[in-house]
Amino acid sequence: MRLVQSGGERKSRSTERVKISFWQFGTAMHWTHKWGLMVGGLMFYILVNQFGPMLFALHGAEDTALLSAIGTWVGSIGSVGALIGAIWIASWQTRIQQREKFALAVIQAAHCQHRIQAMLKGLEEIVRLLGPSAGTSIPINNRMLALETIAAFDGIANEELAALTPLGNNCALKIAAVQSAIGNLKRHILLISTVQPPSNQYLRLVALDVDGAYFAAQIAQTQVDRIWEVMDVIRRSTTDSQL
Incomplete structure (x- = not known):
């Protein structure tokens, strides 16, 4: 009709x-x-x-x-x-x-926002898989799950980051730092050693080294905090552009 x-x-x-x-x-x-x-x-x-x-x-x-x-x-x-x-x-x-330039930066931020949110969600999942919330005996399978999460990230190109520069508060630099840290995080996860439980335990399942896993989770948490700062800048910039 x-x-x-x-x-x-x-x-x-x-x-x-x-x-x-x-x-x-x-x-x-x-x-x-x-x-x-x-x-x-x-x-x-x-x-x-x-x-x-x-x-x-x-x-x-x-x-x-x-x-x-x-x-x-x-x-x-x-x-x-x-x-x-x-x-x-x-x-x-x-x-x-x-x-x-500020208006174009806000438009570009809206275009990249879903990818930034996906990185945020993925990093929070890695913190859960490898951090203290996983316990003192972290399953070796959590390493593979964390690597699959990183592989699913859709990065933001340098040209797109350059367009975000007018947003201020070093927003573009923080996103670039997060993406660089994700590469380092992947290498750390690959290098986490495994441990064999004591022989007196009934189920002797191979687990990840707690110190190595917790260190990787700490790297991921730092990037989570950075992304939240970026999201706050994008939110305020979007509000200012509507005034």
Whole structure:
């Protein structure tokens, strides 16, 4: 069944788009008006302090040197005005570029967020498999489960990390550090030695060395903490971009 949009709904959406456009225009005009007043005030101050005495002296007299001096001052003030205008334009363009980069970083973060969450969940699982919660006799099969968890990670490319730089708080560097640490974690898990239980036990099952397993779990926990910091930055950045 095809739904027909009512005229009232179309009018409401059109009104909302107009409101957004006026808000953006108003923001731009606010900054333009602010800088315009500053430049205008400076120009007025220079005119009053430099041209005022000259204009009174010029009244009723035709002094060529005075006219030449006034021309020089006019040129100087024009140069100052051009310099101020160039600085304002450069500053305005820089702010626009920063906002655009921040918006693109938020979009890129949303694109990478599910992969970051998958790494977080996987690392928490490794902490459970190899950490103190696994007990003092850690099954040797937990090593294979931890390695399979790492193999399932979908990493974030360097180009994607570079796009996340405007988010701040070293967000991109922290993600890169986590991915590097995951490679080290894999090597540590492979190097965990095995132990044979005492002969007086009924079931003599080979287990992982507790110290080696706990050390690997500690590495994983450190990366979990880093990822939570990254997730907090992404959450706050997303909120700020909606304001």
